[in-house]
Amino acid sequence: MLFNSLRFLYVFLPITYAGFWLLHRKTHRYFWLALTGYLFYASWNYKFCALMAFSTAVAYLAGHGLLRWQGPRLRLLCLVVPVTADLALLGFFKYWNFAVDNANHATAWLGIPAALPLFDIVLPVGISFYTFHTVTYIVDSYRGLIKPTRNVFEFACYVSLFAQLVAGPIVRFRQIEGDLDRIDRVDRRNALNVAWSFFAIGLAKKVLLADSIAAIVNPAFLRYEDLGTLGTWACMLGYTYQLYFDFSGYSDMAVGLGYLFGLRLPQNFNSPYKALDPADFWRRWHISLSSFLRDYVYIPLGGSRCSPLAANRNLLVTMLLGGLWHGANWTFVVWGGYHGVLLVLHRLVHEPWDRLSPFARRLTTFVLVVVGLVFFRAGDFTMAATMLQRMFVWHSGAAPVGGETLVVLLGVAAVLAHVGPNTFELDHAWSAPAVAGLALLFVLCLVSIAGFEVSPFLYFQF
Numbered sequence: 121m122l123f124n125s126l127r128f129l130y131v132f133l134p135i136t137y138a139g140f141w142l143l144h145r146k147t148h149r150y151f152w153l154a155l156t157g158y159l160f161y162a163s164w165n166y167k168f169c170a171l172m173a174f175s176t177a178v179a180y181l182a183g184h185g186l187l188r189w190q191g192p193r194l195r196l197l198c199l200v201v202p203v204t205a206d207l208a209l210l211g212f213f214k215y216w217n218f219a220v221d222n223a224n225h226a227t228a229w230l231g232i233p234a235a236l237p238l239f240d241i242v243l244p245v246g247i248s249f250y251t252f253h254t255v256t257y258i259v260d261s262y263r264g265l266i267k268p269t270r271n272v273f274e275f276a277c278y279v280s281l282f283a284q285l286v287a288g289p290i291v292r293f294r295q296i297e298g299d300l301d302r303i304d305r306v307d308r309r310n311a312l313n314v315a316w317s318f319f320a321i322g323l324a325k326k327v328l329l330a331d332s333i334a335a336i337v338n339p340a341f342l343r344y345e346d347l348g349t350l351g352t353w354a355c356m357l358g359y360t361y362q363l364y365f366d367f368s369g370y371s372d373m374a375v376g377l378g379y380l381f382g383l384r385l386p387q388n389f390n391s392p393y394k395a396l397d398p399a400d401f402w403r404r405w406h407i408s409l410s411s412f413l414r415d416y417v418y419i420p421l422g423g424s425r426c427s428p429l430a431a432n433r434n435l436l437v438t439m440l441l442g443g444l445w446h447g448a449n450w451t452f453v454v455w456g457g458y459h460g461v462l463l464v465l466h467r468l469v470h471e472p473w474d475r476l477s478p479f480a481r482r483l484t485t486f487v488l489v490v491v492g493l494v495f496f497r498a499g500d501f502t503m504a505a506t507m508l509q510r511m512f513v514w515h516s517g518a519a520p521v522g523g524e525t526l527v528v529l530l531g532v533a534a535v536l537a538h539v540g541p542n543t544f545e546l547d548h549a550w551s552a553p554a555v556a557g558l559a560l561l562f563v564l565c566l567v568s569i570a571g572f573e574v575s576p577f578l579y580f581q582f
Contacts, residue, residue: 150276171209176254246287289385321372347519393482
């Protein structure tokens, strides 16, 4: 079930919303949100609900153990065992065939007659996101940053909250702990305007802009060998904006849905294409993931509290793992390593870089992001190499079908991404013009959803 589907908008959301506000006790509301989260997840594959329930139970019991035991060995056990179990499940479903395929190629190259089995594995939707929720909960409980909850329904509600279940943002328990505690005292009318404003804007980003760009660039990428230099750049710019408006649109909708139930989810995008340098980009792009990598990978590795060489190593390792998180493909690893190298180089030249004009810094950073996304979009290195060669060596090949429309869409996307405010910078006040504008956007989205095939969000695959 997708946020941009009629089944969600006309059936699931109204029933979930009405049921929540008909209930008044805290535990009843926890149970309702947990139940609807599992029903939402079951709409993809009900069998994987057991996997999410297992991960939830393991993390909940770990929290109970950390509440009960104060001895360092037992506390360490409550950290290591559940985190290992969660990551092992994620590793199996997401990376087993990738690891086995590479191992088999290596043994064949070495002449070793051995082959590990490949399995027909279906990747559970959202497993990366809810696994990171349980991992952050366990680690933060161990560090003493939060007090584990004793209410199993509260924790189940946190893990399975449908608003952020399948594509984030990665919400740490401490970020909504206060809202969960006050869930029985929420005023239904409070922030209702903010909720629907966020949701309508996010839906418009996805349906009207990202999907319109995708309708032109996706067919063009299928025949990337025929594209000329201008066509390749146009498609990559289109994908760069598509990815941003698709994922930030989902994140805006998630925030809006959270407000409907009194839960304030964190900002996930802060105008990333206005970034002045690679470090600034990662402070603005997919904030919940970049902060996760910083707090749970980079800093534990030593962060910058070591020699410059070791700090650069920590940065590269973190970004390589961040790339691998996006998918079991070496192109994602290279994309992560590419950004790691950019971050290291910026550290080395930040003084002369900062003397450049803001326009030059923003433009250069954006172009570097676009070039890196070639590896993110390409299915293999052959496609990536061909596209990079087309981009930097002149070819007078074909243009994407619908190129004139794409130019208009790129212009609109560029103004919104580089000049306009992001959703969190708006005041969401319900004046008559604002309500009329949002209503018009919403109606246009409904017409588009009813008339065309519903498009999934890009980050569902990660």
